[in-house]
Amino acid sequence: MAPVAVAPVTSTDIIRDIKASVARTSPDTLLDLLSQAASCYPDHELGFITSSAHDSSIQTKTFAEFAQYARSLAQAIRAWGKPTGSVVVVYLTEHEENMAAVWACLLAGLVPCLQPALSAQQSHKEGHVGHVRGLFGSATWLTNETGAEQLLSIPDIDIHLFSELKESAATQDTSEFKAHEAKVDDEAILFLTSGSTGFSKAVVHTHRTILAACYAKGENYGLTSETKILNWVGFDHVAGSIEMHLAPLLYGASQLHVHPSAILSDPLLYLRLIEQKSIEIAFAPNFLLAKLARDLEKRTELFGTFSLSSLRRINSGGEAVVSKTAQTFAATLKNLAKDFNSSFVIAAGFGMTETCAGCIYDGIDVLATPPAHEFLELGAPIPGCEMRIVDPADGVTLRADGESGELQVRGPMVFVRYYNNAEATSSSFVEGGWYRTGDIGIIENGKMRLSGRIKDTVIVHGVSYGIPELETHLQNVEGVTHSFLAAAPYRAPGQDTEGFVVFYSPTFNLNDEDAAAKLYATHRALRDVSVKMITLPPQQIIPIPLEQMEKTTLGKLSRARLLKQFKEGQLAQHIVRAEELLAAARGASFVAPTTETEKALAGIYAGIFNNNVSDVSAADNFFELGGTSIDVIRLKREGEAAFGLPEIPTIQILKHPVLSDLAKYIDALSSKGGFQEEYDPIVPLQLTGNGTPIFMVHPGVGEVLIFVNLAKYFQNERPFYALRARGFEPNHPFFGSMDEMVSSYAAAVKRTQPKGPYAIAGYSYGGVVAFEVAKRLEAMGEEVKFTGLINIPPHIADRMHEIDWTSGMLNLSYFLGLITKQDAVDLTNPLRRLSRSDQLELIWKLSPPERLVELQLTPQKLDHWVDIAGSLIECGKEYNPSGSVQCVDVFYAIPLRGSKADWLNNQLKPWAGFSRGEPSYTDVPGQHYTLMDFDHVPGFQKIFRSRLAARGL
Template sequence: MPIIDIAVPALSAPSTLSSKQAERKKHLAHLYRTLDNPLVITRRSLLEPFREQDEEAKLDVLTLEELEPTAAKKMANGNGVHSETNGNGVHSETNGNGVHSETNGNGVYSTNGNGVYSTNGNRKLALPSPSPRDLAALMLTSGSSGNSKAVRLAHGQILAALEGKAAFANPHPRNPYLSWIGMDHVANLTEIHLSAMYLGLPQIHVSAVDILANPIRLLELISEHRVQRTFAPNFFLAKLRREIEARTAANGGLDLNLECLEWLGSGGEANVTDICAALQSLLQPTGVRPNAFVPGFGMTETCAGCIYNRTCPSLDREKRLEFTSLGRCVPGIKMRIARIDQHGCSVELPRGETGMLELSGRAVFSGYHNNQTATAESFAPDGWFRTGDLAYIDSDGYLNLTGREKEVIIVNGVKYIPSELDTALEEAKIPGATPTFFCCFSTMHRAYSIDTETVVVAYLPSFDAQDDEARLETQNNIIRVAGMHTKSRPLVLPLLPTDFTRSTLGKISRAKLKGAFDRGDFAAQQAVNDEAVSRQRALTRGEPESKEEEAALEEIRRQLGVPADDDFGVCDSILSLGASSMDLIAILHRLRARLDLPEPIQLVEILENPSARGLAKRIADMNNPEAREYNPVVTLQPFGNKAPLWLVHPGVGEILVFLNLAKHIADRPVYAFRAKGFNRGEEPFEDLESVLDCYVAAMRKRQPQGPYAIAGYSYGAMLAFEVSKRLEADGDQVRYCGSWNLPPHIKERMRQLDWAECVANLFYFVSLVEEDEAIRQCPTVRELAQEQGTAAAIAYMRSISDPDRWVELGLSEEDYINWAAIASRLQGLAKDYEPSGSVANMDIFVADPLQLVAKNREDWIENRLSKWKNYVRGELRFINVRGAHYTMLSPEHVESFAETLRKVLAERGV
């Protein structure tokens, strides 16, 4: 039998690839060089980034679908991760004689207990006996812009780390470990997966998406499966605390038994003592043991945790620490705090003094793969590893972090590069801020955040110092852009020109600015700004005048973590806080329950009334249909100084699909057309001319003159084309006309669609069912509608829908009946549609077509989309985007889509 070389695994998740094409190419070329031209194993659906590679650094790619059926079945179940469920959507495994093989999107991880996995029953592997120094795995650090490093983990190092972790644990002989973090993260690989194997314990792996969407689900799984150890970063614990407090207030608490939980580890960012203490108290009725929360310190270079605090929160509260200490070293690890002398050598500092944290021991890595420079910079002359963290060791021998020497910002467990945030703010062209004078960094000071690090945005104002209105508007815009980028609320700091120290190359010194801020050098300027902002907000914020306004304001503050003493008021826009669509949905759900409303509040209501006062008014009008006048325009994003972007709804008539996209367009207002008929007592459009008359009039009212930018998604592309024709006929300029994956000739497809197909497409469109399932259910839906009525058909579709997604959308069965009627009516309006005339230009965004209309993208372009050339006078462009027809704007693709759209708009000069 032939001998197969044993591969060294190196995992990389799809999420590590930048949405920017140039950065993706750079990153892939970097992996090619760093990993010695590795073989990439991925899924066919994730191949697109690899088609953009440079020829001189082109990775070899093998898809799971190309592997033999047996191997492919073992390695993937359609999402790149082998998963067997036990009915609860949980994959449970024991180490036994080995463990399953997984891939995490791009990259490969394989093991059978000896570090090898055979994919061919006709070939056998020679199983060597690796030495402790032999390479076992390469773990990629979370570098940015293609600069990730590959950490060399050796067999002996991993075993030493597992031995040290085990010495700190007090494991139950049978209860499992649980992880909800990907295997490409060292916290899962060594803290849970390999540690459980080392101790002979079972282990459970669940999807992060499920846990993040419902934090209490983690506690439920711990209770159900008698889990003894798991992991959760501080931002998750903060979210969990809020969810438990809300549930306790609503129904009295949690019906769980957490006596089994020995260790809830936490790391990756500083842990807030009050959060751990509050959770300890909240979970006491469930039987959770004292000090079950275990903050720790670790890095990929140390096989995750190597320092643990087993006295949290009791000792941390006794010491009155704002952030928990990280404890003491496991056996096999030593730590010291040092300063670097003029010769580059480390001089150890006494306890209590702050310096650079350095580590030594068998669990510390030996270097980075193919990166001698980084390796040399990471080790002191005497061999100690320099972590880059600033810390001190207290009188009890416990480690306490005070910050990082490196510039990376960690917010809610996610790393951000300050220069990228600087760039985002520059590109937004914010009025009142001087270009090239943005500098972002983080602070760990408790005064600014209770849950995580706070981003500080320093900028140079261009408005008059006495102009409070301009000051507030500038600050709100900075918060909006930075909040969109980091999913957090930043501290905005206007400075003087002399505060910005620049190098000879003109670069602002971030380290000096951060140092000055941490010393309090800008406290007086910050106080002046805060006073001016408060003065202006007092004129506009407004106080609650009804129970509805009070409830709306409290729920907005609660969901977005706005402190009670913050001056956010009933007249302030929730959009300025960077709220996500999930935040908005949660607010609406809670308001309905709190105010005992007879019907759900639709998501569009908060977009049309993005303040507590506006939302309260809509609630008050719910029982008065005449108070609602149809307005086709929904403002998705009101900010920015460039020409507005107009978006036309798809065939279902709604604009929910555009919500995530609008959050990524920061430099211009974004408006969307919503079809008629969604409001109670409102009749849908009767004919196509009525639609066009209405939309053009509304567009001119909001934007009286061009240049215009308009795009339509699917069915909406036909409407965008017709609106553009009318605008151009009146002498206006349409610089951007976009068709998002729709050909000009659609009447045959419209004639094929009956009510049943409209329903199936609708349920797929809002992610209640998968595409194949939607197609398969059409005959059943059609038969039910004919024999028992539309209500029975909708009830049936609900029964096969994702129940969590149904609740998330917050709509009733009656809402879907009405929605399906609107969609059916809209499609009926186009059954006789024939395109005619032309527009000046068009950009066609091409996604994977529906299964029923084309074989693939090539067929889709050649035989359908290319027909647009007959209706465009000037330039016609085809632009590939990620995803399929109904997923190109989904969360996994929307950032890339937005980047492409911004580029196209710039190229069109609008």
């Protein structure tokens, strides 16, 4: 078969024809675009739902109002005195702020560069910021207070706060303001690449490339001035800014931009907004399709309740769309829709930062036309774009129709260059202006689909992770022959997101007598490292004897070759042998469930972890299987239903994670109609590993569930115990003093770990308790090598005296996610005028119902919880630190009030007076109440573990 390149022919006429179809004057620059939108469609709206919108309320600005707002900001920016064409790094979180900042920079004659969230790792963050400074020859950042806090430790940065810019703009008279006059090939907006395999490159898009993309997208989507768009992708992403804002704005389409956290925390909001705003075009990457399908397909009570007839198309990009996932999602929407005849088109797309987001699409009704492949086809290029498949070895030899090879694209929407990086620009293009995407694809009958990746990354839920960095850490696992390990991206059939396979040569013979135990330990360690690095275990771990692991002449393992062998079944014998050995290792410790309670629990465990019930052992530990704080709530609910119990206390699940132990507890609970244990503050969250155990003291709310997700990162490394306050269980009195609490905790720690060295840490209020426990242990003659103090100063008495019942309830409610931080501030004074019962009622009404269910809260439990927190406050009112410990490690995040610099220098550094050794002060991501939540704990655990290592633990 002769080689072919399947694609529409690019010509200037195509773009000109598209422009001519738009019934208005065609803008030549983005500034013309904004002016046109404001004059032709002054009353069309931009809507925003922010991260802090507790009730998902929509804030709106008309096109005319927004254009005027951007002009006032631009005039304030001019006062900075920056030369025309200077780069401004825009580092903001809300869509409206990002959008306004970008337009203001353009109007002022500056070039905005959109900065995604900075790394939580201090060294990488500092390296990136330094790289950006060198790349642009300056470092002007426009950010918010949180962003400024992250940048404080980095010198030579010119930081401007968006809040101050707004204040300045509010006083501006823009009647004489004259916008910058841009040229079509001027730099317009810069976008930073993910930097997954090194520091980011800055992709240069001009007014010409962006407008070309906007025209072509509008033609492909069928955009008109009556179209309504829903976007929840961050504005720093090229899809959020160009695909879902600039292109619709060109055609006068109204837009609703929602902060990602609002959709991810409440998937139903996605459907409610489609219904409420008659949305026609929305965006949802594969992992959100999967999440929505999982969360909603069994919600039969919602079937037929949503009006979704307006929805014409859902764009999906970021990672390949699994056909089965798309079909399940579409079927779920069909069930939820009032009109059962509704059809739902999912347009899987291919695009990159370098192509102004999606440039190849194929919108299909997946229920009416069942997909032919495991992943949805990506279809044909948008007008003006071409695609071809070539031999990746030379980058130019065309592949035949149906054969895989390197995907290349070209067209007027492709970027012009990487900023200040001629070498990277040159290597990204081949003769004829073809851009090398780095992806492996197949073109068949004019439709393209991806089949792999050339680049060394794996994409998990839309986030890129570097394969080389992962391999570096996996190489150090005991049992792995050095330099004989490779990891390759791979998506298993039916899998929702991309994963990876690990190939390695073991240091031991697979036929040795102890091979089963060694292989089990090695594979467990490889999984642990993978989860810590990229939040996901390997799809498959394949041990290959050293003599059968071939290297290239350059001494490298070929990932592509190994993956090809795996897919073709050539490694089947190694996989079978590994499974035999692992089964033998598991069998040695397997205990079959025998009692009815154990068997019922085995079924629940199997359902939560998607295992066969026959594979669940009575000796299985819930958390070692991978249980999270969310899984604990599910186990609690399903257990209560299965055993007909009014309540299984969450703490008892934490204390009895082994299936057989939990079964005994449930039997006792059922037989006695209640079960009263003596108070023990120790809650074992993770018991594997031989390292020095960690004892983590509760924050001021007294509970320890917040540590569950942190503890899992220490599996097979060291035990992780939490200390929980007294008073949660019936007939257990509150602590009456700090001394009583410390005595109880120190005795419990000694009971659990009779001899040192010890590692003690505490979060917030728990930090001062941890310090006192460490002192007490040292007074007993024990060594405490690590005392971790997380975002708490040594002097807390004044703060304790400021907290009354009302503020204590608000603090607890915010900590539990029942209200927002702004709610806690706004309600402080109004609530004090209400009775205690009325205060509780108001908080209850404000709380998200799904969160109340998740926490298994009742008004009575919340009331009692506030009393527990209040008792801890009373213990701290007369606390005055004294004495010292061997050393302290202070971890600091954004404080509840004030700047991070003041918090560190004036509040936290006095810990030096209570440490005999040199204290450490380590910046951690997040704010006081969020530093250990699901988003921040992956970064926190890396930093925390590094400090343990620095102390010799």
